Amino acid sequence: MTKFPDAAPPKAVQAGSAISPSAPSAPLSRRGLLSATTRLAGAAAVIAAARAALPAGAWAATADAPETTKAILGFIALTDSSPLIIAKEKGLFAKYGLPDVEVQKQASWGTTRDNLELGGAAGGIDGAHILTPMPYLISAGKVTKNNNKLSMRILARLNTDGQGISVHRRYSELGVGLDAGALKAEFAKQKAAGKEVKCAMTFPGGTHDLWLRYWLAANGVDPDRDVSTIVVPPPQMVANMKVDTMEAFCVGEPWNAQLVNQNIGYTALTTGELWSKHPEKSLGMRADWIDKHPMAAKALLMAVLEAQQWCDKDENKEEMCEIVGKREWFKVPVKDIVGRAQGTFDYGNGRVVEDSPHLMKFWRDHASYPFRSHDLWFLTENQRWGYMPADLDAKALIEEVNGEAMWREAAAAIGVAAADMPEGTSRGKETFYDGAVFDPENPSAYLAALSIKRVA
Structure with missing residues (x-):
């Protein structure tokens, strides 16, 4: 068997609000009028710059303001980390009151795990672009040092497919x-x-x-x-x-x-x-960081959700690839990223598919929502291969790790209508290319039907 490697939202302040009337004053001289005009022009320039930087408005400090302005997030050089990079590059973290968020490249998933164990306060990271099963493996103490359990939460799915x-x-x-x-x-x-x-x-x-x-x-x-x-x-x-x-x-x-x-x-x-529209990466955070900074966690999630919406628009795909391909992020030629991001797949064996339905999705078709039924599939497959015990209480672990309730709060706060959110926490039965069916109401039947597995 493969061994594990070592080791209610604040209201926006709108530019151009009315100035309170003051007591009548003497008529302005020509010099005074010019001076006032210059000051107003300067103010207008500042407002215009603010609007350009934060087109949706800056967030005022209120009782619901983030408890901290900083979080340290890890990422691996993979296209599905784009929402974190775009949230940083486009000023979305700053927009929601977190100007000091850092997005740091990790060398491997093992390094990501190690830095999550350390935590941001000890030189590691507070959260990450992460393989969806990893927060479960970490929370259960299956991949951590000395098998210590470190409670994690999944706040969003970052993408499907790709x-x-x-x-x-x-x-x-x-x-x-x-x-x-x-x-x-x-x-x-x-x-x-x-x-x-x-x-x-x-x-x-x-x-x-x-x-x-x-x-x-x-x-x-x-x-x-x-x-x-x-x-x-x-x-x-x-x-x-x-x-x-x-x-x-x-x-x-x-x-x-x-x-x-x-x-x-x-x-x-x-x-x-x-598996069409399969879940892939997630935004995972240390549970203790969320518990200490609940409003900051919600603000961070709002920024990431808005970035996912931006990344999913066809007209933004090329710019997205140009940004993430930069030296400080992937250090990869844009030509290696953009084709498949736009849905054109050159398989390299003479097969070329354009407008593929299997391109990476960041928002459409509820790609961002962390369905609990999908987390159950990952846990079931981890049982299949012996990474998780056969008697695992999957329901209890999902209750601990899956943060879909905060996802709904953050989505509503950025203007997502209730009608545009999933009705429930399950996407229902899933069918794979070989005809296998996973019913989240009966995962044991799915396991029993598999011929090659490590669990009885």
Whole structure:
């Protein structure tokens, strides 16, 4: 089995409010009139600048003002971290009273975990762009030092879809794609010849691990017995396949597209083909930080939700990619990011799909809302592979970690109508590409129907 790696809102102050009348005064001289005109022009310039910087208005200090102006958030260089970067770059954190929010790059998901354990006050981070299962694994003490439990909360889903499973270009001759039945015999042949067959993901029990495992198992390949499932940080995936250390990997963008652009391998499938509109990354925060700063947490969430709305607009995709591609963020050519962000997928094996329904979504189709039924699927799959115990009280853990109530408060505060929010906390039954159905009302039946698993 794969081991874990070491280690009511404030009201906006509108510019241009009326000036209170004063007592009558003597008529202005020509010099006085010019002086007054100059002062008014200066004031108008300041107001115009404020409007340009904060088009929706600045937030006044009230009893509901954030308890702190600072939070430290981590991110990995993946396109689905864009809402945090855009919230910083576009001044949305500042707009909601958090001008000192820092968004810091993390080297790996293991580093993200370590820095969350430290916390912002001790040189780490308070929250992060994170693989959805990780706050559960951390809260349960499954991936932490000495198995200490650190309570986390998920405040929003950052995106749906937009990941990929890529394979080395030599497998194009076998026609490996969503249907990869030929891999079982091929991998067995390589093992018989003494080669260790490696498939990479980004963190045990995380989304990429679960997509890779689901795909392999659905094609008859046991991810623990037929191959070695290894951990590689997202930005290192392409380099590792270039030196031929792996047969396949699962990761988010832009690394699948970069692999294609460098002609090293190709995309066998996008994860949206495996499960359409599947949940992916989340905004996770330490629970103690939220409990200490509840209004700041809500303000931070409001900024991220507004950034998600901005990122999801087609007319903003190119600018988004130009921003996140900068040296201080991804340090990646825009051409490696923008195509798939806009819905054009060059798979690298002669297949090109335009206007793909499986492009990354940040807001549409309730992409931002953290459905509890989705968290239950992740926990069930973690039970499937032995990362979580078979007797896990999933309902209690979801009650602790899932923060959908704060999501609804923050969404209402930025003007999202109740009719535009999900009616309940479940999206209902989910159907996968191989015909498997997950019913959140009966997860045990889903588990029982799976042929390759580690749980009885």
